[in-house]
């Protein structure tokens with residue numbers, strides 16, 4: 125793990141880099157495929173976050189994940205924020221940069237949540253403009269992530285997958301497929317998660333996300349899954365992930381665990397689980413190749 | 417509805433729990449469900465109150481988690497982060513606490529929160545090598561007197577009528593050690609290297625440090641402090657502050 129290729133993330137399990145694990149990661153150098161950080165946590169002027177990220181990025185491939193650009197906002201992108209992203213990308217040269225198909229900024233301020241938008245020709249045009257602008261500003265391709273949603277819009281006329289694919293086709297961006305988000309949205313909207321994966325343009329996917337959801341019921345007593353990032357990946361999401369790999373082949377896969385962050389060994393155990401599935405798929409593919 | 421207008425309506429309904437759901441929402445059953453919209457409302461509040469609880473952990477311990485959440489929600493209701501930099505969120509929370517009537521029983525709480533706000537600012541501040549004693553040691557007293565020192569980018573000085581540094585220190589572990597000596601404290605928060613340090617300054621040095629941080633020259637600060645406290649030891653105070661890494665550079669004045 126010396127010279128890190130800058131082109132792309134490896135098709136391995138990756139983990140979020142959390143401040144409480146900085147010291148352990150640098151000392152123990154755990155066998156993890158890559159680390160991912162939220163860009164906004166590294167926008168301070170200096171201090172330990174930068175010191176540790178520099179050290180970790182010299183040892184592991186890095187994925188930079190934005191949670192505040194608000195690509196799905198009706199209003200304009202924040203150019204100051206684009207500049208900050210550019211600085212981070214120039215400084216750390218991550219193998220991947222990703223953001224969400226969602227909005228979080230409004231004229232009342234930053235709302236600190238990934239909010240849904242209707243899928244219409246108008247919103248498709250706006251999102252595509254924003255992705256274009258962002259890619260210009262940061263000087264590289266970004267991966268756009270499918271959201272987890274709890275409600276739908278009556279005015280939506282475009283299916284979510286078609287929407288994502290159209291943005292990618294118009295802007296050249298890649299896609300980040302969050303399999304937990306697929307499960308959450310599909311259960312919440314009574315859709316078949318396997319059918320979603322079947323239709324997803326996997327050839328555009330640069331990274332996969334996995335996470336643990338929470339579960340409750342809505343006013344009608346229907347299952348309502350919440351994207352919570354505070355627990356191990358659930359069994360049904362793991363099965364859906366394996367199905368995704370069977371279709372797409374091995375892909376860089378991040379385990380998102382951002383709340384109630386456990387001790388590092390618990391996180392690492394999740395990565396080991398995912399690496400085993402990745403290795404299984406790789407072996408099956410090799411076997412098929414040899415057999416064919 | 418046009419995109420800008422519909423997103424505005426969504427945001428308004430999101431921020432005001434007493435408002436009806438925005439128009440245009442639906443679900444698999446063909447109707448919009450309150451409980452589903454409530455997930456978004458809750459996410460906004462929980463996200464912001466959690467960010468405040470992370471930054472103001474001692475304040476939370478002092479008032480208890482339930483009281484803290486109520487106070488944080490009241491703050492977050494009116495003050496959303498001005499940018500996606502959640503690391504800056506809560507800079508004005510201490511002032512809000514000072515005006516928050518239910519917290520009046522704990523008069524030291526705003527200053528504890530000020531200390532915690534300063535701690536995070538120090539953590540994320542620009543890195544700089546601290547000004548060392550070696551730079552000033554060769555100077556004659558009359559040359560020293562005219563110097564103005566620039567505080568370290570991470571440094572903040574907090575003068576409190578309460579033992580704010582001792583209270584903060586007492587709540588760092590799981591066991592709280594009671595603060596016996598209830599008196600005013602001047603606290604220096606500074607990160608000369610990678611660790612943020614919280615120092616309770618010697619009582620006699622508080623005014624001197626405050627005058628230096630306000631931009632006074634060494635001579636003027638020493639004179640004003642001596643006028644208040646004839647026993648003040650200029651040399652010891654200056655050496656003390658330099659040793660803690662309180663300053664980054666000489667802002668004004670000549671070093672021959």
Ligand SMILES: [Fe+2]
Nearest residue numbers: 269302333380
């Ligand atoms: Fe995700």
